[in-house]
Amino acid sequence: EAAVTQSPRNKVTVTGGNVTLSCRQTNSHNYMYWYRQDTGHGLRLIHYSYGAGNLQIGDVPDGYKATRTTQEDFFLLLELASPSQTSLYFCASSDGGPDTQYFGPGTRLLVL
Amino acid sequence: SQWGEENLQALSIQEGEDVTMNCSYKTYTTVVHWYRQDSGRGPALIILIRSNEREKRSGRLRATLDTSSQSSSLSITAAQCEDTAVYFCATGANTGKLTFGHGTILRVHP
Incomplete structure (x- = not known):
């Protein structure tokens, strides 16, 4: 069965803080995606990638960076939360x- | 319907009833996905219908697709309490990404 893991599962930071969310997949898939989910908005695509070193801008990219280091690993960075x-x-x-x-x-993120 | 400016919808039914959720989309799609999200978990695909299909069945689930009106529906027959979840439709073509609707909260009461 497909396996996608994320860490951390919960994160609290302060305004202006630096946060990195991690994702690993063991499906040998080429594409990976980062979404945010908010009540009333469904799932909104932030960034996605079709391979190591590749990055595509999604629909709500402002304030987010992402990096795909390997086929398995995709990171979402919030540099000034x-x-x-x-x-x-x-x-x-x-x-x-x-x-x-x-x-x-x-991953549930709370920015205070 | 899940699209456009509509807010997240909620449906509440009794166990054993049938229920239908609707989804309309705005851009060309080659497939409509229906995902289910249980509380505290990520969405998971439950049924997928392609543009050359008008109807698709899987157990108690039935999906329809009308490309002329750009709409899809998901029906659950004889709903059970364990069908309580949020249901999303998603559309996509060959762009590598999907566009999700706002979702429908379904609550099935015993």
């Missing part, structure tokens, strides 16, 4: 195109 970035973050992987996306368990 703001309260508006308080959210539930999901990572996903897929074979690309309109194929099924497999989601991790999520």
